[in-house]
Amino acid sequence: MESLEQRRQRLMGPNVPTFYRTPLHIVRGEGVWLWDVDGRRYLDCYNNVPHVGHCHPAVVEAIARQASQLNTHTRYLHERVLDYIERLCAKFDHDLSQAIMVCTGSEANDIALRMAEAVTGKTGLIATDNTYHGNTKFVSQLSTRRPPIGGYPGNVRLVPAPDSLRPVGGDLGSQATVFAENVARAIEELEASGHGFAGFMLCPAFANEGLPCLEPGFLDPTVEVVRKAGGLVLCDEVQPGFGRLGDAWWGHEILGFRPDVVTLGKPMANGHPVAAVVTRPDVMAAFREAFGYFNTFGGNPVSAAACLATLDVIETEGLVENARDVGVYTLARLQDLSHPRIGETRGHGLFFGMEFVAEDGVAPATDFAEAVVEGMRDRGILLNRIGRKMNILKMRPPMPFSRSDGDLAVEALGEVLARMPQ
Ligand code: PMP
Numbered sequence: 277m278e279s280l281e282q283r284r285q286r287l288m289g290p291n292v293p294t295f296y297r298t299p300l301h302i303v304r305g306e307g308v309w310l311w312d313v314d315g316r317r318y319l320d321c322y323n324n325v326p327h328v329g330h331c332h333p334a335v336v337e338a339i340a341r342q343a344s345q346l347n348t349h350t351r352y353l354h355e356r357v358l359d360y361i362e363r364l365c366a367k368f369d370h371d372l373s374q375a376i377m378v379c380t381g382s383e384a385n386d387i388a389l390r391m392a393e394a395v396t397g398k399t400g401l402i403a404t405d406n407t408y409h410g411n412t413k414f415v416s417q418l419s420t421r422r423p424p425i426g427g428y429p430g431n432v433r434l435v436p437a438p439d440s441l442r443p444v445g446g447d448l449g450s451q452a453t454v455f456a457e458n459v460a461r462a463i464e465e466l467e468a469s470g471h472g473f474a475g476f477m478l479c480p481a482f483a484n485e486g487l488p489c490l491e492p493g494f495l496d497p498t499v500e501v502v503r504k505a506g507g508l509v510l511c512d513e514v515q516p517g518f519g520r521l522g523d524a525w526w527g528h529e530i531l532g533f534r535p536d537v538v539t540l541g542k543p544m545a546n547g548h549p550v551a552a553v554v555t556r557p558d559v560m561a562a563f564r565e566a567f568g569y570f571n572t573f574g575g576n577p578v579s580a581a582a583c584l585a586t587l588d589v590i591e592t593e594g595l596v597e598n599a600r601d602v603g604v605y606t607l608a609r610l611q612d613l614s615h616p617r618i619g620e621t622r623g624h625g626l627f628f629g630m631e632f633v634a635e636d637g638v639a640p641a642t643d644f645a646e647a648v649v650e651g652m653r654d655r656g657i658l659l660n661r662i663g664r665k666m667n668i669l670k671m672r673p674p675m676p677f678s679r680s681d682g683d684l685a686v687e688a689l690g691e692v693l694a695r696m697p698q
Contacts, residue, residue, distance in 0.1 A: 295660060296653055305330025308674050308681055310658065321659040321673045321685050327518055327543030328589040329676045335546045338585035339578055347578045350377075350571065356580035363587055365554060367525045370534045374560040376553045377575025381514040381541030382410025384551040385477065387569065388537045389414060391559050392475030392508040394566035395536075400466030402459060402476040404437035406664045408484045409477055409512055418477060431471040433462035437485040437664075438494070441619050441631060441638060452490075456497035463505045475508035475536075480527030483515035486663040487629035487670070489622040492532045499533045508559070511535035514551070515627075518543045519590060519675065522600030522625025530624065543675075545582035546589075550575070595675040599625040606682030613686065615693040617644050626677055629662065630669040630689075640665035644696065651692035657685050 280301060284292060294300075300318075304311040307329040310318045320330070328335065342356070350357070361375045378384050393399055403409065403418035410416065417424055417432050428434070435458040436444045438451060445454030463473045476498070482488055502509050516527030517540050528535050536559055541551035551574075555563075563569070573579070590596065603625040610628060611621045619633035619641075632641035632648070645667045652659055662670045671685065 295658075297650060300653075300658075308677050317656060318653075319657045319673075319681060319684055321657055321671045321677075321681075323658075323674060324515060324520065324672045325542045325547050326674050327520075328546050328586055328593070328595060329674050330547075332546055332586075332589055334589050335548075335582055335585040338581045339548060342578045342581035345577075347576055350574060350576055354577050354580070356577050356584065357575040360575070360580045360583045360587070361552075363584070364540075364552065368538070368554065369529065371556050372535075372538060372554045374555060374557050376560075376569065376571070377579065378551045378553070378571050379549045379573050379579075380410070381512070381539065381551050382412045382415050383571070383574070384514070384539035384541055384553045385409045385415045385510075385512060386412045387553045387563070388477065388510040388512075388539050389418075389475065390567055391537050391553070391555060391563045392510060394562040395508055395559055396472065396474045396506060398466075398472030398474045399431045400433070400463070400469070400471040400473040401431060402433050402435060402462050402466075402473075404478065404482065404485055405434035406437040406485045407479065407482075409479075430469055431466065433466060435459055435462055438482055438488045438490060439486065440488040440490075440622060441633065452494045452497055455494075456501050459498050460501045460505075463501065463507070467505075473505050473507045475510045476502050477510040477512060479512045479515060480531050480533075480535075481516040481521065481624070481627065483627070484662060486631070486668045487622060487627060489620070490531065492530065495531050495533050508536040509533070510537045510539070512539050514539060514541040515672070518586075519596030519599055520625050520627055520672070522596065522603045525596065544586065545579060546586045548579055548582035549573075550579040550583055590675070593676065598677075599675055602626060602677055602679050602682055603628075605679050606677075606686065609682060609686040610689070613690050613693060615696065616698055617641050617696070618693075623671075626673055626675060628669075628671040630671075631663070632667050632669070640667035642667045645669060647696065648689070648692055651695070652685075652688060655688040655692065657688045659685075 301313040302310050303313050310320050365373045408419045443451040466473045511528050537555045607623045617632045619631040621630045632644045642665045645661050659671045662668050
């Protein structure tokens with residue numbers, strides 16, 4: 277009989293990504309738990325989309341209620357989306373007071389890049405050399421997993437990503453300065469090439485880059501360089517946003533800089549496809565003037581209801597505080613684990629990375645990381661890998677993750693590591 281995997285390939289074509297050597301067939305979720313088709317339960321230590329917990333009843337109910345009353349395109353007046361934008365913008369500690377609602381992080385980043393073009397009248401863009409900002413034609417030019425056919429366009433420059441174990445410039449102490457110098461050099465090149473410089477897009481947790489350990493202020497020299505050149509700082513908060521890092525609602529607050537544009541996505545409505553771009557009125561006005569943007573589904577009444585309910589749950593259940601408390605506790609326990617292949621264990625809030633390295637303490641131990649991910653799955657714990665060489669364990673559970681959930685994950689990881697070759 278045709279398996280689900282074969283059927284997927286027949287109907288969706290080859291190379292559609294799945295996790296694990298044998299993909300999981302998940303049929304139900306609740307809180308931090310997932311169940312597969314055979315009734316086996318897994319602790320979800322990976323998914324940030326079900327931010328307030330899988331199938332949270334308050335979000336499910338809000339979606340159902342609004343869907344049974346009205347859902348339309350977005351060219352009618354409706355208060356719900358405005359209620360949401362008002363509450364969302366109030367979460368920013370500076371002058372980001374307007375938003376565009378869209379459906380995916382990719383769309384949001386596409387708009388952010390175009391905002392930089394609209395404000396500066398230039399097209400040069402900078403990102404790090406180990407990142408992912410989305411899948412549209414425009415945004416994928418900044419993604420390094422699969423270089424664009426025909427190579428990167430002349431208006432794009434990629435600067436070496438920050439790294440805890442292999443710092444840019446070779447030294448942790450000067451990494452922030454060297455990083456900024458590389459951005460300055462990229463700006464000079466863009467200006468010399470005639471494209472000019474429009475903006476620098478970055479994730480403030482450098483999540484896809486491998487979640488390096490960075491001090492507050494790390495980006496200050498870079499932000500200064502970007503501002504001096506007249507470009508925009510475009511902050512992709514798709515992964516760290518909505519309190520994941522525990523100490524603040526947004527990743528940029530942890531590093532302590534003020535972006536011109538912030539993009540949001542994945543966790544925003546607990547699984548309902550909605551995303552947003554938040555910015556200052558002057559940037560918004562320049563963008564609206566240049567592009568006259570419209571999005572059929574973005575911020576429709578059902579999406580807005582899902583967003584509002586998600587925000588309510590984050591607040592009423594104290595999930596940012598939970599991320600801080602459980603994050604500190606779990607990170608300490610993870611850091612107590614030992615194995616010669618562990619190069620560094622790091623994290624912030626409910627976002628953890630454990631980097632595996634070879635005997636020299638630097639070369640990535642990719643196969644080791646893969647074996648650990650598979651071993652954890654066998655023990656009913658779901659997590660995954662990131663990094664240039666996919667050698668960094670990535671744990672990013674739903675926000676209601678508790679201390680005892682952390683205990684389960686750490687104890688399973690200890691058992692898996694104990695069985696791995698030394
Ligand atoms: N930015 C970052 C940092 C992401 O990790 C992702 C998705 N992995 C995106 C943008 C794109 O979001 P979406 O898949 O919703 O288009």
